[in-house]
Amino acid sequence: MALRTAVLRHLRVPVTGSNQSQIGFLGSIRAFSSHDDHLSKQEVVDRVLDVVKCFPKVDPAKVTPDVHFQKDLGLDSLDTVEIVMAIEEEFKLEIPDKEADKIDSCPLAIEYVFNHPMSS
Amino acid sequence: MSGVSTAAYFARRAAQKERVRILYRRALKDTLNWAVHRHIFYRDASDLREKFNANQDVEDVDRIDKLIGHGEAEYNKWRHPDPYIVPWAPGGSKFCRNPTPPAGIEIVYNYGQEDNP
Numbered sequence: 001m002a003l004r005t006a007v008l009r010h011l012r013v014p015v016t017g018s019n020q021s022q023i024g025f026l027g028s029i030r031a032f033s034s035h036d037d038h039l040s041k042q043e044v045v046d047r048v049l050d051v052v053k054c055f056p057k058v059d060p061a062k063v064t065p066d067v068h069f070q071k072d073l074g075l076d077s078l079d080t081v082e083i084v085m086a087i088e089e090e091f092k093l094e095i096p097d098k099e100a101d102k103i104d105s106c107p108l109a110i111e112y113v114f115n116h117p118m119s120s
Numbered sequence: 121m122s123g124v125s126t127a128a129y130f131a132r133r134a135a136q137k138e139r140v141r142i143l144y145r146r147a148l149k150d151t152l153n154w155a156v157h158r159h160i161f162y163r164d165a166s167d168l169r170e171k172f173n174a175n176q177d178v179e180d181v182d183r184i185d186k187l188i189g190h191g192e193a194e195y196n197k198w199r200h201p202d203p204y205i206v207p208w209a210p211g212g213s214k215f216c217r218n219p220t221p222p223a224g225i226e227i228v229y230n231y232g233q234e235d236n237p
Contacts, residue, residue, distance in 0.1 A: 081141050081144050081145045092206060094205065101141055
């Protein structure tokens with residue numbers, strides 16, 4: 001599990017430290033840009049949990065930020081695909097097929113959405 | 121003759137499951153392309169899910185391969201000619217449109233003062 005997350009971390013944009021992100025942020029601000037809202041982690045968590053809770057086959061009481069779709073919620077692999085698509089629609093993202101196949105649990109989904117530069 | 125549960129068998133089954141998942145994902149997105157209104161989309165999505173669920177207990181590896189082949193052929197038949205792509209993604213309208221300028225470039229605003237500084 002740790003190896004898997006370590007490998008997955010190499011496939012995504014990592015969140016840098018606070019100093020670096022400040023300077024990088026200043027360098028990337030553009031006036032009148034339509035992409036200047038970076039979500040906060042709490043907002044991402046709340047929205048992802050809302051999406052999972054609204055899924056008809058899921059019991060809303062069991063949903064926590066570190067729940068695994070197949071092990072904890074008892075969902076099918078096709079249900080996981082549906083949830084990933086719902087998260088894509090919620091955050092207006094386009095996740096490539098290989099990446100979407102790897103998203104298996106809530107913490108992975110939250111991490112992917114948070115690290116994606118274009119999530120809104 | 122695929123009764124022996126070796127590592128190769130499991131690897132093949134895992135590859136098939138991944139193919140099925142990717143096929144389901146693409147078919148669902150295509151359904152969303154064709155059926156834009158949500159109530160129609162939900163109906164078509166449940167039909168698609170029924171089609172996938174009808175074959176989920178097949179154990180014979182070759183038969184699974186054939187079914188996946190049929191499914192992919194049908195997906196290719198039904199692909200939308202103008203799919204919705206998120207604008208900033210490859211193929212969308214905003215892709216590569218306003219790239220961030222390279223760092224360290226400064227614009228000096230001295231309008232009309234180039235000749236007499």
